[in-house]
Amino acid sequence: MDVRIGERVAIVGPSGAGKSTLLLHLNGVLMGTGLIRIMGQTLEQKNLQQIRKHVGLVFQDPNDQLFCPTVYEDIAFGPMNLGAPEKEIPFRVEKSLSDSGLDQSMRSRTSHHLSLGERKRVALASVLAMDPAILALDEPMSNLDPRNRRHLIELIASLPATLILATHEMELVLALCTRTAVMDRGKIWADGNTRDLLSNADLMHEHGLEVPLSLKKT
Amino acid sequence: MRHSFIDRFANLDSPLHLLDARTKLVGFTALIVAVLLIQSGRDFVFFSYFFLIAILAGISQIPLGFIVRRTLTILPFIILATLAAPWRGVAGLGALFLRAILCLIILIILTNTTRFAELLRGLRRLGCPQILASNLGFLYRYLFVLTEEILRMRQARDCRRVGHAALKKELSTLGSMLGTLLVRSFERAERMYNAMLSRGYAGEFPVVDPHRFSWPDLAFLAGIALFVWVTFFGFPVLPA
Numbered sequence: 001m002d003v004r005i006g007e008r009v010a011i012v013g014p015s016g017a018g019k020s021t022l023l024l025h026l027n028g029v030l031m032g033t034g035l036i037r038i039m040g041q042t043l044e045q046k047n048l049q050q051i052r053k054h055v056g057l058v059f060q061d062p063n064d065q066l067f068c069p070t071v072y073e074d075i076a077f078g079p080m081n082l083g084a085p086e087k088e089i090p091f092r093v094e095k096s097l098s099d100s101g102l103d104q105s106m107r108s109r110t111s112h113h114l115s116l117g118e119r120k121r122v123a124l125a126s127v128l129a130m131d132p133a134i135l136a137l138d139e140p141m142s143n144l145d146p147r148n149r150r151h152l153i154e155l156i157a158s159l160p161a162t163l164i165l166a167t168h169e170m171e172l173v174l175a176l177c178t179r180t181a182v183m184d185r186g187k188i189w190a191d192g193n194t195r196d197l198l199s200n201a202d203l204m205h206e207h208g209l210e211v212p213l214s215l216k217k218t
Numbered sequence: 219m220r221h222s223f224i225d226r227f228a229n230l231d232s233p234l235h236l237l238d239a240r241t242k243l244v245g246f247t248a249l250i251v252a253v254l255l256i257q258s259g260r261d262f263v264f265f266s267y268f269f270l271i272a273i274l275a276g277i278s279q280i281p282l283g284f285i286v287r288r289t290l291t292i293l294p295f296i297i298l299a300t301l302a303a304p305w306r307g308v309a310g311l312g313a314l315f316l317r318a319i320l321c322l323i324i325l326i327i328l329t330n331t332t333r334f335a336e337l338l339r340g341l342r343r344l345g346c347p348q349i350l351a352s353n354l355g356f357l358y359r360y361l362f363v364l365t366e367e368i369l370r371m372r373q374a375r376d377c378r379r380v381g382h383a384a385l386k387k388e389l390s391t392l393g394s395m396l397g398t399l400l401v402r403s404f405e406r407a408e409r410m411y412n413a414m415l416s417r418g419y420a421g422e423f424p425v426v427d428p429h430r431f432s433w434p435d436l437a438f439l440a441g442i443a444l445f446v447w448v449t450f451f452g453f454p455v456l457p458a
Binding site for chain 1: 333334335338355356358359360362363406409410412413414415416417418419420424
């Protein structure tokens with residue numbers, strides 16, 4: 001499977017299909033036997049740090065992702081690990097906060113005082129601060145209320161990065177991605193235009209998914 | 219779901235709050251050591267420390283009621299600890315009790331005038347090993363996540379329980395809850411570590427560091443040093 005620069009691809013599949021596991025392979029947190037090439041480089045033990053600079057992974061549960069005492073430190077964590085100059089850090093934090101639609105006053109807050117919607121956005125900001133070329137999101141909308149959901153969709157749609165989105169929310173896929181791959185039991189079963197795949201009722205049912213309401217023929 | 223915070227009043231902006239975390243760590247630790255070294259029977263010295271701490275508490279703008287409530291919460295432990303040394307006699311026990319109370323109030327002031335994150339940063343800059351500082355940080359960050367997990371589990375248990383079961387049954391339920399909690403914590407730790415790796419973690423935790431050591435810090439430390447010196451090594455006008 002090839003993903004081009006700037007493309008927005010959804011990986012859809014039922015729970016347990018292996019979507020999250022696949023994402024964890026993209027930056028070498030997990031290493032399998034297959035071959036992964038990121039921006040022309042084959043993923044290996046020795047270029048992990050470089051690859052991680054390119055691939056930003058946003059986890060499903062922001063509580064897993066935000067482990068620092070303050071929001072500022074969490075956002076600074078990535079760029080500092082990647083060796084960004086110390087003077088640049090405050091600007092990076094500032095920029096990723098505003099890119100994620102968050103107020104600057106957020107920086108001194110502790111993440112356990114934030115609402116889920118805010119926490120999700122801080123998690124996104126903590127990855128955007130690393131300026132990744134590829135953004136891999138794992139179920140970004142789970143548990144969000146409609147308003148926060150809408151904001152986050154608009155936010156993600158406005159980002160220039162290549163997007164790989166793992167989810168089983170079909171409406172979200174329809175809103176964000178032009179291309180979709182169906183994954184089930186660890187394998188890709190179909191790969192193509194989002195509208196074509198998602199309106200294929202047989203394919204959806206076979207892999208524990210559903211044709212989104214907005215595509216159902218009346 | 220509610221939880222109480224260790225550093226509840228740390229966001230005020232009294233003169234004490236504005237001091238550098240290192241200053242407070244060093245200053246308050248010195249006070250604690252000094253309090254522990256006061257000999258029993260030197261009532262005047264005890265009183266002067268109590269007076270100093272009262273002034274610090276006043277400056278800190280932490281509500282008095284909060285300090286009293288926190289102290290009362292830990293009081294039973296202090297009493298128990300005091301009673302564990304009955305050979306010291308009444309005066310000795312009294313001194314032990316007073317020392318414990320004073321130290322406790324000092325710690326309450328320290329943790330409520332310094333945000334936990336800054337306290338950690340201060341510790342780190344004073345040479346505390348990386349692994350210890352980041353573990354304390356994780357503890358603080360995830361204590362609340364864990365508490366919420368426990369509260370949710372308890373709600374789920376209460377929803378499926380009618381009346382009171384036999385003690386043995388209750389204990390076995392508690393056992394499985396604790397087991398589940400342990401497994402969940404393990405899994406969370408793993409996911410967290412993955413998140414750290416994903417953002418380029420390679421063994422060294424970066425420290426964000428706004429330098430802020432200026433003359434009020436110096437004045438505070440000098441004041442504490444002078445006070446301790448006077449109370450221990452005498453001052454011509456002070457009764458021995």
